[in-house]
Amino acid sequence: MPAGTLYRxxxxxxxxxxxxxxxxxxxxxxxxxxxxxxxxxxxxEAYDDVVATYKTPIVALLEYGLVxxxxxxxxxxxxxxxxxxxxxxxxxxxxxxxxVVGIWVVLMVGALYPVxxxxxxxxxxx
Amino acid sequence: xxxxxxxxxxxxxxxxxxxxVTLRIRRFNPEVSDEAQWQDFRIEIDPKERVLDALxxxxxxxxxxxxxxxxCAHGICGSDAMRINGKNRLACKTLIKDVNPEKPITVxxxxxxxxxxxxxxxxxxxxxxxxxxxxxxxxxxxEPTRERLQSPEDRERFDDTxxxxxxxxxxxxxxxxxxxxxxFGPAAIVNAHRFIFDSRDEGGEQRLEILNDRDGVWRCRTTxxxxxxxxxxxxxxKAIQEVKRALITRRF
Numbered sequence: 139m140p141a142g143t144l145y146r147x148x149x150x151x152x153x154x155x156x157x158x159x160x161x162x163x164x165x166x167x168x169x170x171x172x173x174x175x176x177x178x179x180x181x182x183e184a185y186d187d188v189v190a191t192y193k194t195p196i197v198a199l200l201e202y203g204l205v206x207x208x209x210x211x212x213x214x215x216x217x218x219x220x221x222x223x224x225x226x227x228x229x230x231x232x233x234x235x236x237x238v239v240g241i242w243v244v245l246m247v248g249a250l251y252p253v254x255x256x257x258x259x260x261x262x263x264x
Numbered sequence: 265x266x267x268x269x270x271x272x273x274x275x276x277x278x279x280x281x282x283x284x285v286t287l288r289i290r291r292f293n294p295e296v297s298d299e300a301q302w303q304d305f306r307i308e309i310d311p312k313e314r315v316l317d318a319l320x321x322x323x324x325x326x327x328x329x330x331x332x333x334x335x336c337a338h339g340i341c342g343s344d345a346m347r348i349n350g351k352n353r354l355a356c357k358t359l360i361k362d363v364n365p366e367k368p369i370t371v372x373x374x375x376x377x378x379x380x381x382x383x384x385x386x387x388x389x390x391x392x393x394x395x396x397x398x399x400x401x402x403x404x405x406x407e408p409t410r411e412r413l414q415s416p417e418d419r420e421r422f423d424d425t426x427x428x429x430x431x432x433x434x435x436x437x438x439x440x441x442x443x444x445x446x447x448f449g450p451a452a453i454v455n456a457h458r459f460i461f462d463s464r465d466e467g468g469e470q471r472l473e474i475l476n477d478r479d480g481v482w483r484c485r486t487t488x489x490x491x492x493x494x495x496x497x498x499x500x501x502k503a504i505q506e507v508k509r510a511l512i513t514r515r516f
Contacts, residue, residue, distance in 0.1 A: 143290075143347075143372060143375070144350060145347070145350060145351070145352075145375060145437065145439075145489070146349065146350030146351050147437070147439075147487065147489045147492070148488070148489075148492050149488070150486065150487045150488025150489065150491075150492070150501075151439065151487045151488070151489050153487075154439070154485050154486070154487040218486055221486045221501070221505065222486065222505055222508060222509075223509070227505065228486075228488075228491070228499060228501045228502035228505055229499070229502065231486070231488055231501075
């Protein structure tokens, strides 16, 4: 029997779901980010210790995920602005979504080396 | 000359167009159980027939307790909106061949409204939101002695939203409405749009004020489920966006 009462929405619905998910993820990052940055007020040494634990390949991978979430949220945010303020926006929402995904993929490829380069050198050595 | 024609008809009917289809219907009867459950029905049907015909076959020949709404059965009354294969559609406008009959076709009640029995939901909240936007002509001053004239351009402005049949396919496809039934929903906004942008109407300000509410147009998250679901092809999200922009610019 189908599990099913999931609504089979199309691009618009899934872009909204992705927008929500990336938004929540970014919120959690900001929460941690505010906390660790505030640590510098407590003691600069403690701040240095905490930031030093971030210099691992796993955190680098998380950073790449953060780049992915922020890029999608930002680009899709522009699409939503266009949907609301550009008279032809609702009619071209699908094309705009695929443009967002295209630009996102290009930027993610571009972010590979700057974000993950150091971690790759660390793991595989050079 | 009649004989050849008859021969042809007989030859065609020899190859039966009927196929066996599994109809998987979400049944709910509060007098029997609090839980809804899926029930399969296997029926012989011409794939060029509609899902509504399949439901009729079940109700008339197999299980008379199957409950669903339908009136005109031709896509005008808006009674038989239901979720077919996970999407809101009118059963009377959906052909069997278009919903992948090789696999079981799932039929459920529309989402976000209380299910009363099987495919019948309580439409009262939906129609209350519709009434709340005052879907009738509001004018000031003396009544004209003749009809209220309007240019074709002015009529064109709101043509899209006059097509609504109040089937609730859009409102019950909206994730915001599922989570909070207080939201006016796409259908009510579409019907407000129909009068807000009507050059003969003078109640636009009032309607915009109603839709400026926290449960009004600003709840829209532009998921486009409503536009995809509308059996009349109304660009629902576009209409909502136009109301939003009218609220910002106060030009309509």
